[in-house]
Amino acid sequence: MSAHVTLSTRFQALRSPSVVRSTVLPVIQQRVSVLEPTLARICSYHLGFIDEHGDPSSGGDGKLTRASLMMAVADGIGLRPEDVQSQAAAVELLHNATLLHDDIADTDELRRGRPASWVVFGTSLAIHAGNALQALGLRMVVDDSGPGCKKIASSFAETLGLVHAGQARELTLRPGPSASIAAYEQIVTEKASALLEWSLGTPAIRAGKSENVLAALRDAGRHLGIALQISNDVEDIWGDPAVTGKPIRGDLKRRNLTFPVLAVLSADSPVSDQLSRLWHTDSITAEHLQTLADLVDEAGGRHSAQRLSRRHLDSAVEHLGRAELSPTATAELTTLFDRIVNRAA
Secondary structure, three states: OOOOOOOOHHHHHHHOHHHHHHHHHHHHHHHHHOOOHHHHHHHHHHOOOEOOOOOEOOOOOOOOHHHHHHHHHHHHOOOOHHHOHHHHHHHHHHHHHHHHHHHHHHOOOEEOOEEOHHHHHOHHHHHHHHHHHHHHHHHHHHHOOOOOHHHHHHHHHHHHHHHHHHHHHHHHOOOOOOOOHHHHHHHHHHHHHHHHHHHHHHHHHHOOOOHHHHHHHHHHHHHHHHHHHHHHHHHHHHOOHHHHOOOOOHHHHHOOOOHHHHHHHOOOOHHHHHHHHHHOOOOOOHHHHHHHHHHHHHOOHHHHHHHHHHHHHHHHHHHHOOOOOOHHHHHHHHHHHHHHHHOOO
16 A cells, blocks of 8 residues: 555645544534533543633644544545535544543543543543533434435444444453454454444445445445554554553553454463463553563564554455545545554654
């Protein structure tokens, strides 16, 4: 996959971060502002519109990945940005709701390089703020009356259910016979891929495209989500906090079964046995976490994860090529897929 793709000037302008932000963020900001005042403040803080004191802020509003994917597909099938503006805002609201709840479940104190919302406002209020974002996103989709609106709304509700199912499965996954690679992929497909499938598929529904086109886009989203989650798993152990905005090894500390760990624990080897013994101890010291990370690396967990992430990324691009998008859109999305998974500049 080449990062040296020549894009049309119009497509580059449409897909530039500033244009996506100017299209989606004002809609989100306006909708959030009319929530109950306390919820509006927490949501506005989480979304990066204000700081903890309520003063305007210009940072921490995220990458708008899902909105960017949706608008790129929309352009590739002849739609205007405003044709999917509400849906792009809605999927970002749902995504941010999951982040609010994930930070609480994981007791992560940082989000995008600053204190997480639950740290600033308390756990109970942050939970309700996440719920409010979900409800707001669903309302935006339900209120839309454009082409394919019923199917789009139904699929959004289904996506919401899948996200919660995946999050629940993740929290209950423990070492043992049930902790298989297949179980991991089911969790990721529900928790991470579902939102990407909806983002890529919604413009096709709006434009009345065939089921084959819709299936190709959804399959692309499914593989992209798995590639992204595995890449994030690697980042959690060996990443740079300056890039991720979060401390490393949080999953190791919580003993979450990420792919690199699961790949090693699933193998029959002395290193796997050693990792399993250390995994079940209560130690969370930096030295212990470093030992766990070194064992996973020594047993090939990092390499296996990187290889599988790349394989799923290639599959995502392959399915994208069957979606009958314009050549320019396919090229742009191919590059965007790579940047999403590999955090390229």
